[in-house]
Amino acid sequence: MRYLRQLFVSAVLTMAAVPVGCGPEAPGDAEQASDGGSISLALVAGGSSxxxxxxxxxxxxxxxxxxxxxxxxxxxxxITEVLPVGRYDVMLEPGWVLERWSGAGYVPVEAGLTSPNPLSIVVRQSLLSTAVFTFWVTDDVVSFDQGTLGVVVAVDDVTPAREDAADACNNRVDEDVDGLVDCADPDCQVQPFCTSTTPLIDDFEDGDFADALPRANSFLPFIGPWATYSDGTIPWIEMFPVAGPASPTALGISSPAVPSGSGAGVALTLDVWPADASAFEGIRFKIRSQASPVRFEVGMFPIVGNGCSPCDRHGVDLSPGPEWATVEVRWSELEQEGWSGGSWPFEPWSIVDLRWHTPAGQPVGFEIDDVELF
Incomplete structure (x- = not known):
């Protein structure tokens, strides 16, 4: 298990039709809704020991x-409470105490909250949803099911949680409960992406073209496959190595035909997402093209609380020329494309992929190199 010495307290939601009435037992909010549910938060767990x-x-x-x-x-x-259906944020406020039964009474134990707080949950009619608060605690293994709500609590006794591994320094969670998250924690300074002033996503010098599928693997969590995509009106797109502006290799993209639908291009789809780039102003890369314009886009998913799944892309139109040029795109410059039917702000902590493409009616032919954050 990744979280060590953990206590999982599951808040389980059981959906049911809520009777609407004007008697004293009908909650005020329930009177306004024909459908509702109830949330039950377990506070006690029994251990196998x-x-x-x-x-x-x-x-x-x-x-x-x-x-x-x-x-x-x-x-x-x-704790059980009747609620109308919908999305909720559940915040465990400071001041809680975790206690263990000693035989003569409950005794506080050392513990810390490691899960995101607040947690986002959705109450839906006739469905079961779960929100999980995670703690680290000491020496026991506990597995507990309570009543018909399926409340589960577990304790895993291993070693204290640490925050210095690559995945722990990129997940927006304070594993070691010292109040410092990811690269803000000195323990994470052993990771190159926490010490680099210009985190490199890909310079295409790391054997990208040794296999059939080029990959970016320079900067966690911005690792994943490069792949072409199109609107289906052209036969194929080719990726190939070209000479970079000041290096042996860059990424070239070309097609023998011109798309007539929505365009075509290349995307870096991340292996682990969403990726958090909120500590940076934007993205920088080198580009040249025989066809203009080229559109750069960032995909993001999910955004808690706005019902957007997935959210549409945010992008900016570029006008690269036939000579190599460095382009800097700030997150604040990205504009939503608007196909999702709603208005969502760009959130740099929820990046799913990066895309470069030419629009319909434009030849697919451009090259990129030295993709990095700044």
């Missing part, structure tokens, strides 16, 4: 179609 854990002084703030603030004290085993 006989130990029992509980989360006390737990305040949960729910924001969504309605706003609720729920409290679990030392005597509660769970």
């Amino acid at each position: 006989g130990a029992v854990y509980r989360l006390s002084n737990a305040w949960f703030e729910l924001s969504g179609p309605t706003h609720r603030r729920l409290h679990g004290d030392g005597d509660a085993t769970e």
